[in-house]
Amino acid sequence: MNDGSGLAAAPVLALSGISKRFGAVQALTDVDFEVFPGEVVALTGDNGAGKSTLIKVIAGTHAPDAGTIRFDGAEVSINSPRQAAALGIETVYQDLALCDNLDVAANMFLGRETVKGPALLGRLSDLDMERRALEVLKRLNVTTIRNVRSPVAMLSGGQRQSVAISRAVMWNSKVVLLDEPTAALGVAQTHEVLELIKELRAQGLGVVLISHNLHDVFEVADRIAVLRLGRNVATFRRDETTPEEVVAAITGVLETTK
């Protein structure tokens, strides 16, 4: 289904020549990066390699100093998270995701509530939102959350991550960026989230997964991009590489060209 042959011909998101500097730190240098529809690309690399910075460039939080971003073939500039969302790019941040005191449905609709009447003062359509939230969870096979009226504080780490990811994909998004979605999770909950990522791929989304965990990466990714010191040093097809080779690229023992 995603061994390369079944992939769409054109990438949904293509970055080329991206550079970003923070004062004296050159966080990204001439980085190229592509995501195809229906593909999971893992973005890996050592601490400080520039993974989060690259994600933030795509998400509209950091403007790149140089380079171009193409979305669906057209060149775009993404200046804010709102613009990214309007294009169909959603980001799931690791810990900044949810409001514990609100319920699942309220979290999924936060900032984009469905209301009857004028935008801010109109009456909330609670039932509509509840129904849609349940639909999305069901479509994504998130079976462990049955009650979208439970406060998020009651959920397990995996369920919370599932809510955050479901929220990201319910707005007709085409690309989802996940920054270490399994970092704080146990075995079963990690499995839960990885299944969800596979589900997103099956539904045709492009998924970018930042992870330090090569086991997770090898379980779900179709391609593995390695950043080191702000440069992309290698891109592997999952079925043509080994964890040893990826580790070598991360640590700089091996200089493969992409």
Place this chain on the structure above:
Amino acid sequence: MGVQGFSNVRETRFWQRGFLASQSAYVLGALVVLIVVMALSSPNFLTERNISNVMQNFSFIAIATLGTTLVIITAGIDLSVGSTMALTATATSLAMRWLNDAGFYPFPGSAFILSVAAGLATAGIIGLANGFAVAKLKLAPFVTTLGTLSIVRGLTYVATQGRGTSPDGPDKGLFLAVTSARIPMPEGIPNLPVAFIYLIALALVMWVALNHTAWGKHVYAIGGNEAAARLTGVNVDRVKIGVYVLCSVSAGLNGIIISGWLGSAPANLANAYELTIIAAAVIGGANLFGGVGTAAGAIIGCILIEVIRNGLVLARVDPYWQQTLVGCIIVAAVFVDRLRSGRTG
């Protein structure tokens, strides 16, 4: 998928959910017990006259407590409400006198409308300044509003050289009636102070706004996780400025009502009321860490404080014990809440 063994959504018992799980419910229970004890021990407690007085007295702080609760839900605090009450009352009275001196009275009631508008506008500006400092300049709410407390109280003294003022002019009677009248009720029902009616109306508006509008969800979201709210596109700064303005205006309204009852606006009006108001909000279940609080809770907190004061007076206990008791209740309420949330995890 054959997925299994995931921790499911925790089953919750009815007392761990909704209103029954809130601190407000425990405090309401305590309030009911207190009222029963007092009704049994003092024959004067449940008289129409006393009930009417109690309603009037807690209404004097409860409107401001509604606004303060909004600010507390966003994890903010407003220490300037007492001063704002005073400056608003002063501005209203001064505007009324000034209109009288200027002989500007185009239609009956105009002096009343214009002076109350001037007072509430003053309150709104104070709230705007607080909100701007907190939301845009990113100053800590505690320190900011501590500053405003002092600035605004100072302005109140400056405005009347410390002597205070009082409403005057053709609409004085109307002003006193609208702020402090009691609506006669049939035999057996306590007369309704108008302030109480305003309170209930505003509490209903607040309840609808918090529970049934996107704005309300945003207020709770900011208190729950401000960064998340911002990232999901909530206009955090605008909502924050909004709650500070509403808080100041609600305090201003209470200030005007108190000055109507007093018949004057002394410069020390509502001095140190911010402590009682914040205490009432916290007793009623508003969480100073943000994310939790309701209109009903705010009112319950105010009633509890007033019933204690009233009870001490009726029992001929030195009323100065009130402060000590209120302090104990704050700690007890927070402690019970801590025990309960410890139980639910």
